Amino acid sequence: LSSQFIPILEQFVWPSGLFRLKMVDNALAFLLLSVLFYLCCDYNIVSHYLSRAAQVGQLREVSNKAHNAELKLFLEVELGLDLRPIRPPEKSKEDILLFFKLYNPEKEELRFVGRLFVKALGKPSDILTKLNEMAGFSPNEEIELYEEIKFEPNVMCEHIDKKLSFRSSQLEDGDIISFQKPSIPGGDTQVRYKDVPSFLEYVHNRQVVHFRCLEKPKEEEFCLELSKLHTYDDVVERVARQLGLDDPSKVRLTSHNCYSQQPKPQPIRYRGVEHLLDMLVHYNQTSDILYYEVLDIPLPELQCLKTLKVAFHHATKDEGCNSQHQAFEE
Numbered sequence: 001l002s003s004q005f006i007p008i009l010e011q012f013v014w015p016s017g018l019f020r021l022k023m024v025d026n027a028l029a030f031l032l033l034s035v036l037f038y039l040c041c042d043y044n045i046v047s048h049y050l051s052r053a054a055q056v057g058q059l060r061e062v063s064n065k066a067h068n069a070e071l072k073l074f075l076e077v078e079l080g081l082d083l084r085p086i087r088p089p090e091k092s093k094e095d096i097l098l099f100f101k102l103y104n105p106e107k108e109e110l111r112f113v114g115r116l117f118v119k120a121l122g123k124p125s126d127i128l129t130k131l132n133e134m135a136g137f138s139p140n141e142e143i144e145l146y147e148e149i150k151f152e153p154n155v156m157c158e159h160i161d162k163k164l165s166f167r168s169s170q171l172e173d174g175d176i177i178s179f180q181k182p183s184i185p186g187g188d189t190q191v192r193y194k195d196v197p198s199f200l201e202y203v204h205n206r207q208v209v210h211f212r213c214l215e216k217p218k219e220e221e222f223c224l225e226l227s228k229l230h231t232y233d234d235v236v237e238r239v240a241r242q243l244g245l246d247d248p249s250k251v252r253l254t255s256h257n258c259y260s261q262q263p264k265p266q267p268i269r270y271r272g273v274e275h276l277l278d279m280l281v282h283y284n285q286t287s288d289i290l291y292y293e294v295l296d297i298p299l300p301e302l303q304c305l306k307t308l309k310v311a312f313h314h315a316t317k318d319e320g321c322n323s324q325h326q327a328f329e330e
Contacts (some may be wrong), residue, residue, distance in 0.1 A: 076115070094120050096166055097173045101148075102135045103180040103199060105191040110178060110199060124162040124169075124177075131179055141181065146196040148176040155204045157197040205229050207276060207288065211239065214254055214291040217263050221292075228277040232268075235276050239292055249298035256289040258282045263291045270299045 078086045091097065095117045102113045113134040118127060124145055132141045147169070149156040160169055160177065171177075183194035193199040205228040210220050224238055233248070240248035254267040259282075273279055280287050295302060 089117055091117060096120050096171060096175075098166075098171065099174070099176045100131060100134060101176060101178040103178050103196045105180065105183065105194055105199070106189055108191075108193060108199065108202075110196070110203075118166055120167040121165050123165050124160055128162070135179070137181070143179045144182050144195070145177055145179045147171065148178055148196075148200070151200065151204060155197070155200045157200050202227070207280070209276070209280070210289050211242075212289065212291050214263060214293045217291060226276055228275065228280075230276045232271045232273055232275075232279075235279070243292075243294065245294065247298060249300060250295045252293045252295055252299050252302075253279065254291040254293070255279055255282065256287040256291070258285040258287050267293070270303055 080086045097115060097117055099115045100113050101110050103110045116127060129139050131143060132139055145160040146157050147160055149158060178196045180196060193202050207228050208223055208225050210223045212219060213221055222242055236248040236251045239251050252267050254263045257264050268279060279290060
């Protein structure tokens with residue numbers, strides 16, 4: 001181990017688990033540890049700038065321009081029996097550094113399990129035994145592999161052909177591969193998200209909404225985990241179920257004004273918006289608050305009522321009165 005790097009490890013890595021790299025030569029850092037870039041910034045930027053000739057300071061400058069935030073690098077340090085860092089394997093030009101995650105459909109859990117150096121001309125089938133060991137599976141367990149390409153603005157996650165080489169699958173340094181046991185159609189265990197792509201879509205569109213009674217706009221009543229892609233009917237059905245109502249059409253929702261922090265003056269019309277996201281967006285801001293009312297009659301019927309002003313005048317007496325009534329518009 002480099003004598004100039006040991007004091008840095010002792011000062012920053014062991015006490016806190018987080019080491020803020022500044023203008024340290026990236027070649028030295030790369031030899032001593034694997035940097036989990038996917039936790040902190042766009043790995044496309046990292047893939048371009050992570051080279052033995054570059055400095056981490058350059059990466060920080062690029063990341064700041066892209067994310068307008070301080071760059072934090074999380075370091076993985078493998079310790080030997082003497083609790084001192086072990087030198088990672090030498091990386092040749094043909095080696096690719098890949099990160100691996102394991103997806104459990106039953107627990108709906110996607111977690112990091114390790115990283116490997118693989119040969120660019122090698123095949124995923126060559127490392128299946130090692131991946132099963134990382135996951136705690138039997139050595140011959142059948143698994144499916146997916147490449148996480150991007151998460152924003154839309155999820156892109158593609159299945160990996162285990163018979164093609166890593167280079168043929170366009171896998172490069174810093175790429176993330178998620179794997180799982182194959183889903184069994186009609187199996188005994190029912191899962192909501194059977195594979196990695198569907199789970200990532202769920203996480204990407206997941207939205208916790210805080211509901212308040214319109215009569216008490218400052219008090220939160222309950223919150224629901226919904227999807228931004230839920231339709232109007234999906235949302236009112238979940239609210240009705242929460243309130244113990246048999247008829248979801250008796251629920252009327254009102255959006256939140258992000259500027260006044262009050263309900264909007266006009267409620268949402270029956271099926272007046274397509275998705276939950278449309279209910280939450282206020283100009284260029286997105287809220288996580290909705291207001292609800294429980295109506296006496298279904299909302300479609302209420303919207304068909306027309307308010308009429310009725311003037312009654314007595315035929316023999318010089319007196320009259322005014323009143324307002326609601327009636328169905330023919």
